[in-house]
Amino acid sequence: MEVYKPGIADLLMKASQAGVTNVRVAQANAPEVLEHMLEPGSVHELWVFFPDPWHKTRHHKRRLVSPRFAGLAARVLEQGGLWRLATDWQEYAVVMREVLDGASDDFENVNPGPAATDENPEQGWAPRWDGRILTSFERKATEAGRIPRDLTYRRR
Numbered sequence: 732m733e734v735y736k737p738g739i740a741d742l743l744m745k746a747s748q749a750g751v752t753n754v755r756v757a758q759a760n761a762p763e764v765l766e767h768m769l770e771p772g773s774v775h776e777l778w779v780f781f782p783d784p785w786h787k788t789r790h791h792k793r794r795l796v797s798p799r800f801a802g803l804a805a806r807v808l809e810q811g812g813l814w815r816l817a818t819d820w821q822e823y824a825v826v827m828r829e830v831l832d833g834a835s836d837d838f839e840n841v842n843p844g845p846a847a848t849d850e851n852p853e854q855g856w857a858p859r860w861d862g863r864i865l866t867s868f869e870r871k872a873t874e875a876g877r878i879p880r881d882l883t884y885r886r887r
């Protein structure tokens with residue numbers, strides 16, 4: 732799911748060059764896809780990697796990962812299905828964790844543990860998932876000194 736037309740063009744070109752045929756792309760707003768285009772319990776895994784962080788406090792309401800989006804994710808994920816997330820912004824990672832922990836009727840943290848603190852920011856995250864390919868967003872973030880955080884939650 733992608734709203735940005737050049738991003739879709741790039742994806743389709745790369746898929747074509749790689750000979751990939753089992754891909755379906757929707758030029759659509761992700762929450763609307765989850766709400767209207769996907770059947771309940773029809774998704775095996777949902778991946779939200781490096782969503783736009785919207786740094787400014789007044790823009791936080793634009794962030795993709797929110798209690799409402801968690802409800803839509805719960806709707807489409809099958810029981811036992813995984814929601815994988817990653818972000819290179821520590822503050823957003825903490826928010827993601829709070830949102831998902833707050834939806835504990837629907838989701839359990841696959842990597843529970845003590846929440847990260849300012850003193851111990853490394854603890855409480857999922858290990859980097861091998862299936863998550865390195866994109867330019869992650870590479871630039873790492874070069875800028877930011878540490879990508881992974882989270883994995885299971886649909887109850």
Ligand SMILES: C[S@@+](CC[C@H](N)C(=O)[O-])C[C@H]1O[C@@H](n2cnc3c(N)ncnc32)[C@H](O)[C@@H]1O
Nearest residue numbers: 732733734735738759760761780781783866868
């Ligand atoms: C920071 S990029 C990360 C892209 C990719 N996931 C990665 O890891 O390299 C965020 C992408 O999400 C897209 N996006 C933002 N809001 C969206 C929404 N509501 N629905 C679908 N795509 C969205 C943006 O156009 C942008 O391409």
